[in-house]
Amino acid sequence: MLLKTLAGILTGYLVGSILPAYFITLMVTGQDIREKGTGHAGTTNVLRQIGFIPGVLTALIDVLKGIFVVLFVRNIFGLSDAIAFISGFAAVLGHVFPFYLHFRGGRGAATTTGLLLYYLFRLVPFYELRYLLMDLSFLLILIFSTILITREENMLAIVVIPAFSFIILFRFFSDIESFYILTCNLYIFTVSTLNIKKYDLLNLESEEFRLWRVLIRPFAFAFPALSFFMPQENLILLIGIVLAFFASLDILRLFFVKVQRMLYEFFPRLYKLSEGEKISSITGFLLGVFIVFLLFDQKIAVIAVAFSIFGDMSAKISGELFGRKKIFNKTLEGTFAFFISAFVISYVFFLYSFMPFWQSVIGAVIASVVELLPLHIDDNVSVPLLSGLVMHLFN
16 A cells, blocks of 8 residues: 555656646747746746747646546545545646756646646535535636736735635535645645745835735734624723823824834834824724724624725735726725725625625725725724714614
8 A cells, every 4th residue: 555655646746747838838949948937837937938829738738637646546546535635736746846857847836726626626516506606706706806906817816715715614614625625725825925925026115105014904803803702892992992092102292202203213113204293094093993893783893894904905005016097096906906805805704694795795885985085084984984884774
């Protein structure tokens, strides 16, 4: 059995090391694809550098070779599903580290996608039709929206893979296929993240746009999360105390220059220069959270705050990176990203029967419009307040 297992894994590696990108490019142009474009022997590089037909042929072979390995190891060698999956992933490693090309191949995303599709296909018979159609519709909307906003394939994986992984876990938490799918998802996500870092696609740092401040916003969801574990009046008191602390800091720095200088000296990255003469966004956000939990019930308050947190984060990043069309001193792409983020939140809460989908989507639309319009009110307050109010009226 040990010899069979090793033979299966070795077969996976050898099949995976067959790089159509390298051989097709060599036949068509007489050149090494690794000396062109991104330097990777993969589908995307062939598509961009050689052409559509060579790229499609490369993609087809790369996707199928992982599936071939799994079926071959299971049916010919008679090995278990677990060993078959390991052999399939050995094909990915063979693609990335081909022995005859000095261990320099592609990224393995297409081969991993083949494995992903195979195990997803195995789950389809256990999918109730209505849930399958709902989840497919949701993912397709997310995919096309991401393409429309970013026009960047690596961002597509960064956005869609987490949502897809969540759905698989939600629907098939106890099935072994879900583990295989999540492993493939993690690999594709990692490859895309490395590409984003390599090509500096998230170069956002500036004085008025500090990426760390945007990315830390999801941690503010701790306040809505606490509403599931403590009485709402106690949560309101806690938020009020934190709000009072940051509001006091704002008052002190606005009225006393020495305090402002001291805060800028000891916490230079906490405040933006544009906040030098006004209330900080931190205080504005806490005020918005405090008001919605004071006025509305838990479900509406949680969703309204989630819109504000994740919608604002998506809008800022998308606007800075991909914003092309300006409207009301913001970007249409950023506003669209805000809505898609709120749409995702609505679907997630709908899956857990937290709120009717149509009700939260109406709130998502209102939140997006409020975020876009120049209302001269801090978005951190107006977005959760007005979206929460509309959801309350339709309750």
